[in-house]
Amino acid sequence: MIIIFLGPPGAGKGTQAKRIAEKHGIPQLSTGDMLRAAIANGTELGKKCKAIMDAGDLVSDDIVAGIIGDRIEEPDCKPGFLLDGFPRTVKQAELLDQILKNKDRKVDVVLELVVDDEALVERLNSRIAETKARGEEVRSDDNEETFRKRLGVYNDQTAPLVPFYKEQGLVKSIDGMKSIDEVTAAIEVAVS
DSSP, rough: OOEEEOOTTTSSSSHHHHHHHHHHTTEEEEEEHHHHHHHHHTTTHHHHHHHHHHOOOOOOOHHHHHHHHHHHGGGGGTEEEESSSSSSSSHHHHHHHHHHHTTOOOOOOOEEOOOOOHHHHHHHHHHHHHHHTTOOOOTTTHHHHHHHHHHHHHHIIIHHHHHHHHHTOEEEEEETTOOHHHHHHHHHHHHH
């Protein structure tokens, strides 16, 4: 089963993706995590991506598609995988479709977490406060100004994926404003 998660930053995609991936025994492929690992490891790609991400912008389609194309060749992806943070643009979706077609595979379902923008800002501010309360360092891109920019980028560049995938009959919209467990239950219904 190949699942794509869509939704603005802070919608809970990462939390839900982990739950669904564990339940179905498929890996969660988070481009954000892959890029953050490259940054933490100080790779050339990581240094390049850090400057882009710190500014709240998106890493180029070709870089991200290459990372994903390589990753889905791994044996743990054979039964399927869940994409969190990719594709982010229609061009990336087209690249993904081509990558999958070349491997005789296709996307099975696109889960869209629907949430209110202002509620997302409140969630971000709560996450920042909780991170600080635990004595942990706040991610460099976790501030309201950068977040609002990321939200704008999502609405301009990623939201058009919903009609792109709706045309293919793949989108299942989930109310992301409900509790974490209620969202998980709605997702399970959508993927079954």
